[in-house]
Amino acid sequence: MTTRVAHKGLQLVSTTRQRTLALADTLSQTELDRSPAPGKWSVGEILDHLIKSDGVYYEVIRELFQLRQAGKEAYIRYGFKDINASVLGIPKSSIGFFEIPFGMFNLCVPRTIRTFLMTSRWFPTEAPDVARPRPGRSGEMLRRALNNAPDELETLFESHPGLKYDDFKFYHPLFGENNLYQLLQILTFHESIHHKQIQKTILKIQ
Known part of the structure; x- marks a missing residue:
C-alpha cells in the first residue's frame, strides 16, 4: 500500500467523521442523553462508542508501527478473548469456542462480503467491553x-x-487479516452503520 493509498484511507476516515458530527450537530445535551427505549443507547452513547472504538484501533496501529521500528514483524492477532465481543447472540463467555469456525469463515468468504456482513445489522453484535459507552458525557467533550x-x-x-x-x-x-488500509475501511464501515442508528434514534426522541 503506497502513501497515496494510505492518504485515501485517511480521507475516508475524515469524511465519515464529518458526517457523524453533522448528524449530531444541533442536538442539545438533553437530546444527546435521551435513550429511545430502555436498554437502548442514546445518541451521546453511540458517539462515545465511536470514540472508544477509535481508541482501540488507533492503538493497534501504533503498536504495529512500534513493532516495525523495533525490527519485528508488524503483525498483531486478536482472538475473541482479546476483544470480549459477542456476535449472533452467542454469549461472551462462550464465544471463544467459535474461534475456529469463524477462522474458517474468514478463509472461505471474500473480504468484501464478510466485511459487509460483520458491519451490517444482519449480523447482530454486542460491543466489546472496551468499547462500551459512558453515559452522560457532555456534548462538548x-x-x-x-x-x-x-x-x-x-x-x-x-x-x-x-x-x-x-x-x-x-x-x-x-x-x-487486514492491512492498514483495510483496517481503516472497517473503521469507516462500522461508523457508517452507526449513522443509521443515530438517525433512527433522533427520530424516536424528538
Whole structure:
C-alpha cells in the first residue's frame, strides 16, 4: 500500500467523521442523553462508542508501527478473548469456542462480503467491553474528541513516512487479516452503520 493509498484511507476516515458530527450537530445535551427505549443507547452513547472504538484501533496501529521500528514483524492477532465481543447472540463467555469456525469463515468468504456482513445489522453484535459507552458525557467533550481523532490519526501516519503499509497486518476474529488500509475501511464501515442508528434514534426522541 503506497502513501497515496494510505492518504485515501485517511480521507475516508475524515469524511465519515464529518458526517457523524453533522448528524449530531444541533442536538442539545438533553437530546444527546435521551435513550429511545430502555436498554437502548442514546445518541451521546453511540458517539462515545465511536470514540472508544477509535481508541482501540488507533492503538493497534501504533503498536504495529512500534513493532516495525523495533525490527519485528508488524503483525498483531486478536482472538475473541482479546476483544470480549459477542456476535449472533452467542454469549461472551462462550464465544471463544467459535474461534475456529469463524477462522474458517474468514478463509472461505471474500473480504468484501464478510466485511459487509460483520458491519451490517444482519449480523447482530454486542460491543466489546472496551468499547462500551459512558453515559452522560457532555456534548462538548464528545464533539471535541470526535473532531480531533482524524487529525491524530493523520499525525500518526505522517510520523512514519516511507513505510510499505501492506507489510502491516492485523487479524481480527470477525474480520480476518487486514492491512492498514483495510483496517481503516472497517473503521469507516462500522461508523457508517452507526449513522443509521443515530438517525433512527433522533427520530424516536424528538
